[in-house]
Amino acid sequence: MGFDIYGLNPRQHKEKPEILNKSFMDITDKDEQSEYFAAKNKYEEETPGTYFRNNVWWWRPLWEYIIEISGDLLTPEQRQGGYENSCIQIPGNITRAIARRLSHEISSGNHKRYETEYKKAIAELPLEDCEHCDNTGQREWEDGPRECNACGGEGKRESWEASYPFDAENVENFRIFLEQSGGIEIC
Numbered sequence: 001m002g003f004d005i006y007g008l009n010p011r012q013h014k015e016k017p018e019i020l021n022k023s024f025m026d027i028t029d030k031d032e033q034s035e036y037f038a039a040k041n042k043y044e045e046e047t048p049g050t051y052f053r054n055n056v057w058w059w060r061p062l063w064e065y066i067i068e069i070s071g072d073l074l075t076p077e078q079r080q081g082g083y084e085n086s087c088i089q090i091p092g093n094i095t096r097a098i099a100r101r102l103s104h105e106i107s108s109g110n111h112k113r114y115e116t117e118y119k120k121a122i123a124e125l126p127l128e129d130c131e132h133c134d135n136t137g138q139r140e141w142e143d144g145p146r147e148c149n150a151c152g153g154e155g156k157r158e159s160w161e162a163s164y165p166f167d168a169e170n171v172e173n174f175r176i177f178l179e180q181s182g183g184i185e186i187c
Contacts, residue, residue, distance in 0.1 A: 001056045002054065002055040003186060004051070004053050005177070005184050005186050005187070006185045007177070007181035007182055007184060008092065008182050008184060009183055010050045010180055010181055011180045011182065013046055013047050014047065019035060019039050020043060024036055048180045049177055049178075050181075051177075052177040052181075052184075054170065057164050057165065058164075060083065061118065062171065063082040063083065065111075065114060065171065066082070066098060067079055067082070070101050073094050074094065081186060084186075087186065087187040088185070089183065090186070091183045092181070095178045095183055096179065102174070105171070106171065106175060112168045115167060115168045118166040125162060127154075127156035127157060127158065129156060130156055130157045132149075132150035133148035135155040136155055
């Protein structure tokens with residue numbers, strides 16, 4: 001699962017290719033489908049306010065950071081909507097204000113300090129009991145008991161929280177997207 005974030009009114013740095021005015025679902029020719037995706041990828045790269053995507057593992061820590069530094073700019077529905085694929089919209093004046101706060105965070109290095117502290121906190125999390133093998137390190141397979149593949153036979157594993165990375169570069173990319181987006185829709 002991922003979070004697709006669309007710019008509501010992205011700044012246009014170049015003309016949108018004609019092929020993107022078609023619905024991909026109406027394109028049946030394989031060569032034209034390839035042309036469509038090539039044009040789409042190039043357009044989104046050259047128009048950074050059009051589209052931003054993170055899978056759920058990367059998005060949640062980024063969204064928590066956004067709430068930490070800019071939650072006061074968002075309604076409760078917008079804050080919650082960022083955790084859901086409900087297509088919540090956040091208008092351009094708010095996304096520009098968030099982008100300004102992110103610019104300050106980036107110029108002061110706060111986002112990198114946050115990343116360091118986040119990674120340290122994740123590393124310090126205690127191991128959890130492995131629910132796949134009931135802490136035994138062994139699982140019952142069709143051909144008999146063997147080492148648990150979830151915990152490597154240890155009976156304990158990393159916390160699920162360790163699956164959610166935070167990266168300063170992701171923050172920087174999101175700031176660029178927000179600045180250019182003209183408002184966003186989180187789906």
